[in-house]
Amino acid sequence: MDEVVRIAREAAHWWQGLTPAERRRRLLGFKHHLVAELDQLVEVIRAEAGKPVHDATVEALLSITHLDWAARHAAAVMRRRPVRSGLLGANQAASVGREPYGVVAVIGPWNYPLFTPGGSIWYALAAGNAVVFKPSEFTPGVGELLARLWWRAVPEHPVLQTVTGDGAVGSALIDAGVDKVAFTGSTRTASAVMARAAETLTPVVLECGGKDAMLVAEDADLAAAARSAVYGSFSNAGQTCVGVKRVYVVDTVAEGFLAALDDELVGVVAGPEPDASYGPMVMPGADEQVTTHLRDAVEHGGTVRHGGAGAVRAPYVDPIVVVDVDEDSAAVQQETFGPLLVVNRVRDLDDAVARANAVPLGLAASVFTADRATARRVAAALRCGTVMVNSALAFMAVPTLPFGGRGDSGFGRIHGVEGITEFSVAKSVSRQRFGLPVDVMTVRPTPSTTRLLRQFVRLRHGRH
Ligand code: NAD
Numbered sequence: 447m448d449e450v451v452r453i454a455r456e457a458a459h460w461w462q463g464l465t466p467a468e469r470r471r472r473l474l475g476f477k478h479h480l481v482a483e484l485d486q487l488v489e490v491i492r493a494e495a496g497k498p499v500h501d502a503t504v505e506a507l508l509s510i511t512h513l514d515w516a517a518r519h520a521a522a523v524m525r526r527r528p529v530r531s532g533l534l535g536a537n538q539a540a541s542v543g544r545e546p547y548g549v550v551a552v553i554g555p556w557n558y559p560l561f562t563p564g565g566s567i568w569y570a571l572a573a574g575n576a577v578v579f580k581p582s583e584f585t586p587g588v589g590e591l592l593a594r595l596w597w598r599a600v601p602e603h604p605v606l607q608t609v610t611g612d613g614a615v616g617s618a619l620i621d622a623g624v625d626k627v628a629f630t631g632s633t634r635t636a637s638a639v640m641a642r643a644a645e646t647l648t649p650v651v652l653e654c655g656g657k658d659a660m661l662v663a664e665d666a667d668l669a670a671a672a673r674s675a676v677y678g679s680f681s682n683a684g685q686t687c688v689g690v691k692r693v694y695v696v697d698t699v700a701e702g703f704l705a706a707l708d709d710e711l712v713g714v715v716a717g718p719e720p721d722a723s724y725g726p727m728v729m730p731g732a733d734e735q736v737t738t739h740l741r742d743a744v745e746h747g748g749t750v751r752h753g754g755a756g757a758v759r760a761p762y763v764d765p766i767v768v769v770d771v772d773e774d775s776a777a778v779q780q781e782t783f784g785p786l787l788v789v790n791r792v793r794d795l796d797d798a799v800a801r802a803n804a805v806p807l808g809l810a811a812s813v814f815t816a817d818r819a820t821a822r823r824v825a826a827a828l829r830c831g832t833v834m835v836n837s838a839l840a841f842m843a844v845p846t847l848p849f850g851g852r853g854d855s856g857f858g859r860i861h862g863v864e865g866i867t868e869f870s871v872a873k874s875v876s877r878q879r880f881g882l883p884v885d886v887m888t889v890r891p892t893p894s895t896t897r898l899l900r901q902f903v904r905l906r907h908g909r910h
Contacts, residue, residue, distance in 0.1 A: 447622040450578055450609055454549040454624075457603035458576035462546055466521035473517035473572060476599035480510055483595060487560065487588075494585040495559055496725035496761075501682060508842055509564040512861060515845035520572035523866040531876070533906065539877040544870040546574035547625035547649075553616045553639065555631045556728055557685040557783075559585035560592075561842070565849060566628035566651070567592070569865035571606065575626075579608045580619050582631075584728055586610040617642055624648060626869065630687075633781075633807070633854045651858030651868055653850060655781040656687045656809030659802035660838060661824060662695040662703055663795055666814035670836065671695075672706035674812065675787065678838030680714060680765045683724045684785035685732075687855075688810045690838050691782060693789040694798035700791040704751065707767065707789070711752055716762035716785070726761035727784060733760040736784035739777040743768040743788060746775035751789070779805050795824055803829045808852035812838045831855065 461469065480487060484506060491502040526543030550570040554563030563579060570577050581589030586608075593608035600606075609615060613635070620627055620642045629639045630653040643650045660678065662671045678690030695703045714723045727733050737758050744750065753766030766786045771777055777788055792798045795815075802811055810832040813824045825833040831851045834841050841847050848864035850856060858868055884895055 447609070447615075447618045450607055451549055451619075451622040451624060453604055454576040454578050454607060457605045458546070458548050458574075460603045461571075461576055461605045462548075462574045466524070469572070469574065470517050470521065472600045473513065473568075476596055477510060477513050477517065479595045479599045480506075480513070483591070487591060490587045490591055491560055491585075494587050495556060495682075496728055497682060498722060498725060499720065501724070505558055505561045509561040509568075511843065512561075512564060512845045513568040515862075516568040516572035516866065519863070520569075520574075520866050523863050524573060524870060526875075535876070537878060537880050537882055539879050541875050541877075543873050543875070544573070544867070545873050546570075546870055548575060549624045550575045550577050550626045550628060550869060551616075551619045551624040552577055552579045552628045553619070553631065554579065554581050554585075554589070555687075556582035556584035557682065557687070559588040562630050562653070562687075563589075565653075565860040565865065566630070566869075567606065569860055570626075570628065570869040573866050573869040575869055576605045577607070578619060578624065579606065580616045581608065581610065583610070583612040613638075620648065621646075626650070628858075628860070628869075629653065633856070636856055651850070651860065652856035653687070653858075653860065654809075654854060654856040655783070655807060656689070656851065656855050657691045657779070657781050657805045657807040658688055658809055658830070659692045659694055659798070659811045659828075660690045661795060661798040661802060661811065661813040661815075662693060662699065663813065663815035663817070663820060664696045664699055665816040665820075666699065666703075667816070667836070668699060668702045668706045669709075671814040672703060672710045674814070674836075674838035675707060676710040676714060676765070678812070679787040680785045681724055681839075683716060683727055683763060684736075684787075685728060685783050686839070688832070688839060688842070690787065690812065692778060692802070693787065694792045694801055695789060696794060696798070697791045700789075704769065704789065708752070711765055711767070714765050716759075716764050718762075724785070727763055728761075729783075730761075732784060733758050733763055736763050736766070736782060736786050739780070739782045739784075739786055740766055740768065742775050743771045743777035743786075746772035746777065748772075748775075748777070748788070753785075757785075773801055773804060781807060795820065799824060799827045803827075806854040809855040810834065810841070810851075812836075829853070831859075 589608040596606040633654040636652040748768040748771035757764035808830040812834040848859035850859040
């Protein structure tokens with residue numbers, strides 16, 4: 447690992463020395479190689495993560511969109527810009543630029559093996575860093591393919607390398623002297639990663655799990671909300687960090703929503719067939735968590751509306767919907783990484799917001815309402831990184847929107863301007879244009895200078 451990071455550091459030096467236009471050209475060249483090998487890319491995602499071809503294609507499309515955006519916008523975000531120097535510093539010309547960290551370690555999960563780490567890798571590369579990517583041990587092939595295609599597109603230096611293996615490899619990578627760690631995975635592992643990185647004061651960005659809520663208002667389009675709930679909850683077998691895990695529907699329209707949900711769920715089944723709605727649980731034993739949370743939900747007052755214990759046919763799990771579950775149950779409070787949706791009735795939207803905010807995870811949320819003012823009010827009140835109005839998961843297609851969580855869902859942001867900022871550091875420069883008539887920064891102040899300074903403080907800052 448030391449050797450990998452040493453090679454990365456040399457590559458970073460070369461990469462940083464290129465002009466922004468030269469980097470952009472190479473990043474877009476890499477994009478063209480990804481597109482040229484789209485079939486292979488989709489096939490590797492499908493084979494490793496068990497996704498239907500359509501889902502793997504959507505993942506590739508989203509990821510390539512972000513790569514394109516990062517390549518085209520990095521230069522503008524990194525560019526040195528003048529800033530005002532203020533009255534006290536009037537003799538200084540001040541400017542702020544951004545510099546890459548150097549070598550960024552990207553440690554990824556398996557559930558979106560391209561889109562999720564890509565959100566760090568593309569933005570880190572665009573900001574001028576070299577990247578060492580450690581994909582999940584369940585999806586190493588995607589990582590190997592990325593490194594191969596990068597090598598084809600940019601043969602000069604290995605600016606993107608992939609190392610494969612389990613958590614021990616990730617841990618060794620953190621220890622090998624990287625300059626920043628971008629981690630995506632579970633909250634528990636994030637905590638171990640942060641502790642490890644703390645030993646060398648290595649900064650981290652942590653993208654962890656979620657328990658995203660969908661809020662359905664009285665004036666919502668119930669059919670649209672149900673459609674989004676089904677896609678958000680069950681696509682990718684519910685193994686989606688920003689999947690819909692809880693629905694809070696206002697009581698007066700709850701029956702209508704549940705009926706629409708029933709309609710939407712007709713024919714939605716898991717399976718190995720190419721035309722199945724979604725594929726298997728990827729991690730061995732992941733179905734046990736679904737079973738445990740289902741049992742817990744029923745023990746906490748829940749009524750099974752769809753699916754039930756029979757839906758669990760490992761490694762496949764058909765959609766499960768449980769209604770009216772106590773808020774303090776594990777099924778409501780903890781991330782269920784599978785196709786289990788809790789639907790709870792609420793008094794009104796304020797009640798929904800309070801419940802949505804009452805879990806430690808805070809990744810994203812959605813609200814369905816016909817009223818824009820209501821949407822704005824609810825969006826402001828939700829404690830999470832992203833709010834979608836009248837859609838679920840759709841924000842991932844917008845590369846300008848930063849992505850990240852609050853609380854147990856982590857911190858830091860990937861995507862958009864903030865994504866480039868995350869992988870770069872500010873460098874401030876002040877240039878003295880002329881000397882001040884009164885020298886303040888001196889070890890030989892005269893009594894009159896000090897008096898003058900006091901007068902200045904009172905004049906400038908003394909008024910309420
Ligand atoms: P995980 O935490 O088990 O593993 C994530 C990665 O960390 C893997 O590459 C793993 O090998 C590595 N790892 C494990 N132990 C490590 C250690 N001690 N040091 C360094 N690296 C270590 O997560 P997972 O099961 O692969 O992914 C599922 C989780 O990821 C879910 O909780 C999901 O919500 C979350 N996720 C979050 C986002 C997001 O953007 N917020 C996106 C996708 C997935």
